[in-house]
Amino acid sequence: MQDSSILNTFIAMMDRIGLNYEFLATGYEATIWRDGFITTLYLIALLIPVSLVAGLVFAACLTSGRPFLSAPVRGFVEITRNTPTLVQLMFSFLVLNTFVSNLVGGAQNNPLTPFFWVVAVVGLHIAALHAEAMRAGIEAVPSSMVEAARGMGFSQWQILRHVELPLAFRASLPAIVNNLINLVKLTTVGNAIAVSEITYASIMVWTQRDNVVSLMIVILVFFSAINIVVARLGIWVERKLAVPGYGL
Amino acid sequence: MTVSPDNAMTTTDGKAQDHIVKLEDIHLSFGQTQVLKGVNLTVNKGDAVSIIGPSGSGKSTLLRCINALAMPQRGRITVNGTRVDQLTKESERIELRKRVGIVFQQYNLFPHLTVLDNIVLPPTKILGVNRAAAEKLARELLDKVRLSDKANSYPGQLSGGQQQRVAIARALAMKPELVLFDEVTSALDPETVGEVLQVIRDLVRDGMTSILVTHEMRFAEEISDTVVFTENGLIVDHGSPEQIFHTSTNPRIRQFVGGLGARGTVRDGEGI
Numbered sequence: 001m002q003d004s005s006i007l008n009t010f011i012a013m014m015d016r017i018g019l020n021y022e023f024l025a026t027g028y029e030a031t032i033w034r035d036g037f038i039t040t041l042y043l044i045a046l047l048i049p050v051s052l053v054a055g056l057v058f059a060a061c062l063t064s065g066r067p068f069l070s071a072p073v074r075g076f077v078e079i080t081r082n083t084p085t086l087v088q089l090m091f092s093f094l095v096l097n098t099f100v101s102n103l104v105g106g107a108q109n110n111p112l113t114p115f116f117w118v119v120a121v122v123g124l125h126i127a128a129l130h131a132e133a134m135r136a137g138i139e140a141v142p143s144s145m146v147e148a149a150r151g152m153g154f155s156q157w158q159i160l161r162h163v164e165l166p167l168a169f170r171a172s173l174p175a176i177v178n179n180l181i182n183l184v185k186l187t188t189v190g191n192a193i194a195v196s197e198i199t200y201a202s203i204m205v206w207t208q209r210d211n212v213v214s215l216m217i218v219i220l221v222f223f224s225a226i227n228i229v230v231a232r233l234g235i236w237v238e239r240k241l242a243v244p245g246y247g248l
Numbered sequence: 249m250t251v252s253p254d255n256a257m258t259t260t261d262g263k264a265q266d267h268i269v270k271l272e273d274i275h276l277s278f279g280q281t282q283v284l285k286g287v288n289l290t291v292n293k294g295d296a297v298s299i300i301g302p303s304g305s306g307k308s309t310l311l312r313c314i315n316a317l318a319m320p321q322r323g324r325i326t327v328n329g330t331r332v333d334q335l336t337k338e339s340e341r342i343e344l345r346k347r348v349g350i351v352f353q354q355y356n357l358f359p360h361l362t363v364l365d366n367i368v369l370p371p372t373k374i375l376g377v378n379r380a381a382a383e384k385l386a387r388e389l390l391d392k393v394r395l396s397d398k399a400n401s402y403p404g405q406l407s408g409g410q411q412q413r414v415a416i417a418r419a420l421a422m423k424p425e426l427v428l429f430d431e432v433t434s435a436l437d438p439e440t441v442g443e444v445l446q447v448i449r450d451l452v453r454d455g456m457t458s459i460l461v462t463h464e465m466r467f468a469e470e471i472s473d474t475v476v477f478t479e480n481g482l483i484v485d486h487g488s489p490e491q492i493f494h495t496s497t498n499p500r501i502r503q504f505v506g507g508l509g510a511r512g513t514v515r516d517g518e519g520i
Contacts, residue, residue, distance in 0.1 A: 142354075142356075144352065144354050144356055145356045145358070147317060147352075147356075148350075148352055148356035149356075149358075150317065150345070151315055151317055151345060151350040151352075152345060152349075152350070152370050152374065152418075152419070152422065153342045153343075153345035153346040153370070153374045153422070154342075154370070154373065154374060155338070155339075155342060156338070158373055158374070162358075162369060162373060163358055166358075166360045167359070167360060170360070241360075243359050243360045243402055243404060244401075244402040244404055244405050245359075245402055245403070245404020245405040245406075246359040246360070246402065246403075246404040
């Protein structure tokens with residue numbers, strides 16, 4: 001291992017203040033832990049666009065005025081919002097996933113991994129929250145402005161695309177950023193179905209090393225840092241999209 | 249005769265006429281509320297027709313019927329050969345709306361787009377005009393409404409009168425066959441009313457068929473070929489501005505136009 005002297009100095013210093021990072025000098029556990037960080041970052045990078053796109057589709061369905069689109073989405077949003085994500089994840093993995101396995105003739109043929117189920121469940125859960133935020137934004141667009149657009153000859157889809165969504169997105173951005181911050185934290189539910197994100201990897205390490213506090217400090221700093229970045233990006237986008245002379 | 253209430257049915261069918269809008273026996277209710285109770289109106293190409301009358305008399309609804317934003321329960325509406333009352337599909341109504349411009353009291357500019365983009369968006373997205381051509385037209389129209397220097401401003405940075413002039417330019421960018429104006433100066437302060445009226449005045453002078461719902465009696469008198477007085481969902485009377493404003497024998501009309509001051513309430517900056 002290169003940098004081993006720096007690493008060893010670090011381990012010795014931490015040991016002096018009572019924190020145990022000895023496992024970093026071993027190959028195996030250090031790799032598990034590093035991969036845990038990468039898996040979490042990978043989950044976040046995937047989940048943010050998945051939740052935003054699905055949220056947009058849900059919001060469009062909810063405000064479409066067509067019951068065959070809005071009713072199923074409304075039902076899904078209610079179930080998703082009102083039940084624990086952990087339970088949804090276990091239900092999806094233990095029931096839906098088994099169902100899929102039976103359909104394709106055995107678990108060995110099932111292409112759906114635990115990682116997939118975390119992305120699907122957390123992504124759609126946050127999408128439901130995005131959809132409600134965007135719906136509020138869409139409904140806040142004055143009806144007279146929508147009528148004016150209709151009077152010019154815009155179709156319902158064009159009004160959504162060019163008038164309602166640009167305004168709704170600006171209005172709902174603070175709520176959406178809040179949801180994204182929640183999303184970052186929610187990736188940790190993956191450990192319930194053995195997705196080796198950072199908390200799962202940490203549990204693997206601390207059950208052997210009994211260094212819970214040492215790892216916990218790193219986990220908390222890690223998530224705080226990501227969410228400070230997410231919140232900062234949100235403010236940056238908000239400023240970027242601000243409309244002069246308009247309240248948003 | 250531009251407007252022919254009641255006898256409209258007898259004179260027209262089949263004949264090549266230069267009327268562009270023809271409403272026959274229009275009935276429209278919102279729930280239990282009867283808004284229009286048998287309206288007849290004919291507007292000739294190139295004419296300016298002002299619809300006046302007390303609030304709640306159905307003026308705005310009448311205007312909305314012409315571009316299918318409101319659909320009557322009974323009656324025939326013809327706009328330049330199109331039977332508007334028979335348009336059942338939204339796509340057919342969109343085809344009609346492309347040809348009929350409408351400007352509203354509350355301007356309704358898109359606040360997130362610059363003035364230029366507000367005018368460029370409808371022709372590019374609805375008519376499929378390419379961006380360069382739409383932008384060229386938009387700049388000409390901005391010149392026409394005297395706002396060339398505001399092309400890159402946002403609506404929120406403009407005064408009400410300036411926003412309304414942009415809204416008129418936006419309607420003209422669709423190259424409509426006629427333009428409907430729904431109380432376009434009612435939300436403006438007296439000083440800015442004049443600049444909007446000047447734009448409409450120029451438009452009427454250029455021969456654009458215009459139907460205006462308005463409370464600006466003096467302006468209606470000045471620019472209209474015909475003035476229509478509505479009350480309780482019916483056209484009470486119609487005629488030349490002279491007839492309606494000065495020689496009408498109908499006591500209700502005399503009271504209404506007298507109350508609003510057909511003569512003698514010249515606003516500063518309004519011009520003639």
